[in-house]
Amino acid sequence: MIRAVVFDLDDTLYLERDYVASGFQAVAADLASRFPLCRDEVFGFLWKQFLSGVRDNSFNDLLFEYPQLSQVVAVSELVTLYRTHQPCLGLLEGIGDLLDAVVASGAETGIITDGPAVSQTAKIRALGLGSRIRQLVQTDEWGIQFRKPHPRAYEHIAAQTGIPAPECLYIGDNPEKDFCGARSLGWKTSRLRLSGQLHYAIDAKVGFGADFEAGSVANLTDFILSNLNIN
Numbered sequence: 001m002i003r004a005v006v007f008d009l010d011d012t013l014y015l016e017r018d019y020v021a022s023g024f025q026a027v028a029a030d031l032a033s034r035f036p037l038c039r040d041e042v043f044g045f046l047w048k049q050f051l052s053g054v055r056d057n058s059f060n061d062l063l064f065e066y067p068q069l070s071q072v073v074a075v076s077e078l079v080t081l082y083r084t085h086q087p088c089l090g091l092l093e094g095i096g097d098l099l100d101a102v103v104a105s106g107a108e109t110g111i112i113t114d115g116p117a118v119s120q121t122a123k124i125r126a127l128g129l130g131s132r133i134r135q136l137v138q139t140d141e142w143g144i145q146f147r148k149p150h151p152r153a154y155e156h157i158a159a160q161t162g163i164p165a166p167e168c169l170y171i172g173d174n175p176e177k178d179f180c181g182a183r184s185l186g187w188k189t190s191r192l193r194l195s196g197q198l199h200y201a202i203d204a205k206v207g208f209g210a211d212f213e214a215g216s217v218a219n220l221t222d223f224i225l226s227n228l229n230i231n
């Protein structure tokens, strides 16, 4: 029986590509407001890079594409703009109903998320998750050395709720870090695998997989509700 349902945030409760698009729009809007640039053109360049697989060098590539910008704008400035923008995001279809059902069952709800706290806090606010999530751990507030799969966040939630590890479930999307730490403590784990996710195509290495893999939110919902103690 599951008594605590804890989620990853990025690409589990919403699609991370939506955040990337939202951040690129914010950067493009800012640059177009300060320089003689077309907002749509700047966004289009960044988005095309993203779709071609560029992940870490988008803003370097942008300044290379627009040399006049590189004289007056630093990459670090664009990264800060991206990370601190107020995102426009929506939950994956069906996730809101799933969260409501978990809350109604009386089970504990939580999120464990890595990433800059200012960005993760803004995402949680944009998604309206505050009232549905009781246990929130942003690992970067402790330091990036405590990012998943480090066990500290899972141990923290088990201690805060008093719920034994085998009755805790962690749901994530990334087999490289979401499941092995949780499983090593005795938690149950579930992977949500959807084609729009950044890690969709990655198969889990031996020892890194989840106990259960859901190919849709409906599939995940059935799995969770069948393991909850619903009166």
Ligand SMILES: [Mg+2]
Pocket (backbone or CB within 6 Å): 008, 009, 010, 011, 012, 172, 173, 174
């Ligand atoms: Mg994720």
